[in-house]
Amino acid sequence: MTNSNKELSLEQSEELLRALKARFEKNMNRHKGIEWAKVQAKLKANPEKLWSLGEMERTEGEPDVVGHDEKKDEYIFYDCSAESPKGRRSVCYDREALESRKKHKPENNAIDMAADMGIELLTEEQYRELQNLGNFDMKTSSWVKTPANIRRHGGAIFCDRRYDTVFVYHNGAESYYAARGFRGSLRV
Template identity: 50%
Template sequence: MLKILKQRFDEHKSRFENLDWQEIQQRLEENPTALKALEWMEATKGEPALLGYDESKDRYIFTDFSKASPKGRVKVCYDQQARESRKKFPPETSAMELAQEHQVELLDEATYRQLQAITPVDLKTSSWLKTPEKIRDLGGAIFGDNHYECVFIYHNGADSYYSNRAFRVKVEL
């Protein structure tokens, strides 16, 4: 996994002029939980790569850079509550359950827009996003996509699921 992450880092060095790969690699090697999460992201077709560095938190942020919402994470509703509330054809799991299981975090709207500013993703797919509590309390959840060179954030019932909607995640270390 380290080899893949380094290759992706090197391919986009212009975005990381002030960052040193050796420091990032050391942080990864010291954090087996994060490395395992990144391996899961890769195995589910997320193509994880470094999004950036949050200086205020001293954290490197890795996220899914796949053009399409990760194929290995499709056909899931938003969370366990939504999944269990479906009367017919509930999915096997949900975005939030998988994220918790693999110790990753769904992208929020701000991080999703940051990713979209770097490279357009979800041109033919959509991705569940971390939903504000007030929306979730009313039964909804949000997702994003990119059409007409514009990022859109929509709402849907949290219990819905589609073959072209998955979810994007991030790992901070």
Template identity: 55%
Template sequence: MHDRRILTKDEIEKLLEILKNRFERNSHLHRSLKWEEVHRALLHDASAMWSLSQMEATGGEPDVVTLEESSSTLVFMDVAKESPKGRRSLCYDTEALEKRKANKPQNSAMGLAKEMGIELLTEEEYRKVQEMEKLDLKTSSWVKTPEEIRKLGGAVFCDRRYNTVFTYHNGADSYYGSRGFRGKLRIQRT
């Protein structure tokens, strides 16, 4: 029986081709990085490859984004123009999902991210990637919510409108067809 968290050789080759093409198209996201270094790190981390395949399958279009020049990790983020289609209509976390009595969504952003082996972007990371690429012009994305806000029942999301990145709040149990989440995955450099 095939473990679905391990990609087949064919799946790995197809994913690497997609990632390499996107990497080459989006050089502004990782100016000082070479594909060979990324390729080498990916081949040493089978679980990361699986998580990236999940990011790709849900419409995230993951790519390496350089947040810090001296980091010992590579950071893949969803850079799809709009919040990933396969990750919309989700409340914020499992607690909010469980509290919701009527019209429950299928999952929560935090729950799905955990299943995929990725994390939600923080507001700071969201703003950094928005400096490099204009995203969420029609959609919005949940971001990692500070604990003090979450304890009070709220959650935070962001989008870009009027050439400005906005941060908003909602009840953590809310969900909308145009709101999803953007994820990140850290991979150790080899």
């Protein structure tokens, strides 16, 4: 779905817009009061953002609109897949963590992958907002943006939902697991 220009072909754009519209209409509880036509107009006017949503979709994040920043007139998308996106699992937190591993390095890290996709990792606050819209990460977990003071000490934080409660945990930033990925956000 990607190319060097970070733009989708017309056919890819139309296919993605159809998928996003279907998800939007199926999950109206996530974006009450927001009209799809206005979201679509913003997306069509920002092909690089549509490409980023395409990357979120390609990696199985199932992006959906979760809000509208009226001051900036930006629509906010989060990964809304039931579990941490399959195409973004088994990654450590950042490049520093990746380079610190002596053996069994993962293929990538969450921070670089998100940057390459043109998205941001969810913060803990955003992750909790997402969990108010449904039950996510019941079997998996997701890295979230880690405060600098924790990262300075070699750690990183991740979240999941168990026992009808959202938990925030810590791990060494260099760790990676088959059931841990990351969720992203994008403003359009």
